[in-house]
Amino acid sequence: MGDIVFRRCRARFSEYFALDTIEWTLAQGQQWAIMGPNGSGKSALAALLTGAGEILEGTIEGVPQSCACVSFETQAELIDRERKRDDSDETDILAEGTPVREILLELADDPHELDSLVQRFGLAELLNKGFRKLSTGETRKVLLIRALLARPELLILDEPFDGLDVDSAKALAELLDTLSSQQKLVLVLNRFDEIPGFVSHLAWMDNASEQAFGGTAGRLLKTVSMTDADSLAELKQLTHLRRQDLQFPSFDVATRAPLVDANQPLVRMNNLRVVHGGVTLFEDLNWTIEKGQHWQVSGPNGSGKSTLLNLITGDHPQCYANDIFVFGFQRGNGETIWQIKQFIGFVSSALQWDYRVSASAKTVIISGFFDSIGVYQQYSDIQEKIALEWLALLGMEDKADEPFRQLSYGDQRLLLIARAMVKHPQLLILDEPCQGLDELNRQLVLALIAKVCEQSETTVLYVNHHQEDRVAGIDHQLALGAKKV
Numbered sequence: 001m002g003d004i005v006f007r008r009c010r011a012r013f014s015e016y017f018a019l020d021t022i023e024w025t026l027a028q029g030q031q032w033a034i035m036g037p038n039g040s041g042k043s044a045l046a047a048l049l050t051g052a053g054e055i056l057e058g059t060i061e062g063v064p065q066s067c068a069c070v071s072f073e074t075q076a077e078l079i080d081r082e083r084k085r086d087d088s089d090e091t092d093i094l095a096e097g098t099p100v101r102e103i104l105l106e107l108a109d110d111p112h113e114l115d116s117l118v119q120r121f122g123l124a125e126l127l128n129k130g131f132r133k134l135s136t137g138e139t140r141k142v143l144l145i146r147a148l149l150a151r152p153e154l155l156i157l158d159e160p161f162d163g164l165d166v167d168s169a170k171a172l173a174e175l176l177d178t179l180s181s182q183q184k185l186v187l188v189l190n191r192f193d194e195i196p197g198f199v200s201h202l203a204w205m206d207n208a209s210e211q212a213f214g215g216t217a218g219r220l221l222k223t224v225s226m227t228d229a230d231s232l233a234e235l236k237q238l239t240h241l242r243r244q245d246l247q248f249p250s251f252d253v254a255t256r257a258p259l260v261d262a263n264q265p266l267v268r269m270n271n272l273r274v275v276h277g278g279v280t281l282f283e284d285l286n287w288t289i290e291k292g293q294h295w296q297v298s299g300p301n302g303s304g305k306s307t308l309l310n311l312i313t314g315d316h317p318q319c320y321a322n323d324i325f326v327f328g329f330q331r332g333n334g335e336t337i338w339q340i341k342q343f344i345g346f347v348s349s350a351l352q353w354d355y356r357v358s359a360s361a362k363t364v365i366i367s368g369f370f371d372s373i374g375v376y377q378q379y380s381d382i383q384e385k386i387a388l389e390w391l392a393l394l395g396m397e398d399k400a401d402e403p404f405r406q407l408s409y410g411d412q413r414l415l416l417i418a419r420a421m422v423k424h425p426q427l428l429i430l431d432e433p434c435q436g437l438d439e440l441n442r443q444l445v446l447a448l449i450a451k452v453c454e455q456s457e458t459t460v461l462y463v464n465h466h467q468e469d470r471v472a473g474i475d476h477q478l479a480l481g482a483k484k485v
Contacts, residue, residue: 001028001183002062004025004061004154005025006023007060007061008021009048009060010058011048012056013054015215016215017041017215017406018056018215019045019219020217020218022045024220026201032201033186033196033199034188035235036206038409038437039207043073046069046156047073049063050067064154067152070143072159072436073158074143076353078103079132079139085098099130103131103142109149120175121144135163135301137301138301144172148179154183156185156188157186159435160172161189163349165299167300176196180196190410190437190439191442200226202223202224202226204222222235249389250389257342257343257344257425259426265289266327267288267324267326267327268288268326271285272287272311272322272323282307289459292459293459294461294475295477296462296463296470296477296478297461298465299480306431308480312427312429313340315337327339327427338371344371344425344428347429349431349432352416355373355404359374360400360402361400361404364415365387365415366379368418390422399411414441426459428452430461432463450472454472460473462474
């Protein structure tokens with residue numbers, strides 16, 4: 001494959017976002033990573049290589065016909081396809097969906113190649129499992145295998161390591177290292193520590209200083225060889241978060257979540273047992289979360305982390321078949337799901353996929369007061385004021401009225417974190433909150449979580465794969481093991 005050349009290319013992706021003039025050459029033999037802040041256009045630049053966007057001027061030359069992409073967007077497309085195929089109630093989170101085997105066979109012409117990839121990513125036991133029952137990490141593995149089965153000349157991987165446990169991330173890194181000698185790769189990354197050794201060049205995206213096309217513009221600020229230590233150090237400095245005294249936005253007593261009896265635990269699970277399709281996720285699990293007792297939950301993909309969280313929030317039917325006590329309620333004694341959710345702030349990838357209603361950035365944060373996806377009632381002036389203060393804290397004041405679905409994945413995640421925290425809940429559940437965030441915003445979120453642990457009445461339940469994303473103040477650990485067959 002020859003050079004890929006962008007010549008003064010300007011492209012629009014929506015009425016709110018465009019890429020400014022792009023001059024970029026991906027020479028033969030080079031392997032590139034694209035980095036930069038959330039909302040700067042990293043994913044948009046990669047998507048241009050697949051034919052996405054409307055080119056307003058300039059050209060792109062040398063893009064191969066065979067191109068595959070793995071991204072949050074392609075994941076969302078497959079999830080939406082599965083929802084449309086499923087005739088059951090969309091609110092049933094346990095709908096089976098198409099078996100993993102069938103989804104992979106759609107693109108497999110070589111059974112030996114398929115078997116090799118399935119074994120390498122540890123998916124053999126999941127081949128008969130419905131796609132909609134997969135964890136986030138398992139879903140990413142399926143998408144990666146599908147992309148590799150297509151044998152593309154150009155493979156684009158947008159945040160390929162997000163959602164993967166340590167062993168899976170290592171296996172992927174080894175696989176990509178092998179692939180790098182056989183085909184051209186473009187990676188979109190948020191973390192410097194995830195840049196593979198085979199990457200030869202870095203493209204750094206940034207927000208343009210002025211708005212273009214009636215919305216925000218992203219620009220290619222700099223391209224750097226990975227051998228240029230001085231230039232790399234300058235870019236890393238751009239991601240450094242200067243220490244500051246973070247201050248939470250104000251809150252009014254009327255806007256905060258109700259309090260739980262101080263003499264009762266927030267959550268208590270006795271002899272928990274959960275089985276799906278003959279696979280035992282939990283057996284004889286006993287766990288109590290006391291007020292002010294911050295927990296980190298870890299474990300490999302498929303170990304049941306999300307299921308455990310859904311048992312607390314009431315979004316899993318087996319919560320009624322177990323001895324579970326939450327916020328003063330013994331589950332199954334007539335309480336409603338809304339009585340449970342009023343005590344909880346929640347962030348997860350599943351929530352991000354489900355937040356498909358038409359809503360602005362501001363109203364997404366306000367919806368946290370009502371535990372709803374979207375806002376369907378009149379909100380108060382104080383609720384709007386607090387939402388705007390959260391936007392200012394996140395550096396997103398200028399995006400208050402932009403549609404949530406038009407924002408970058410990282411910006412969406414920041415808004416959902418603010419939505420979860422806005423009512424100062426008794427329990428803040430953060431399921432991989434840093435997924436999709438650039439280095440600067442990752443540090444901001446970790447600092448916010450540490451601040452919650454230190455100075456608020458909110459108890460934190462934090463799910464995380466990255467050792468370096470540990471949070472000061474979280475000193476209780478629950479490590480889930482591999483599932484049992």
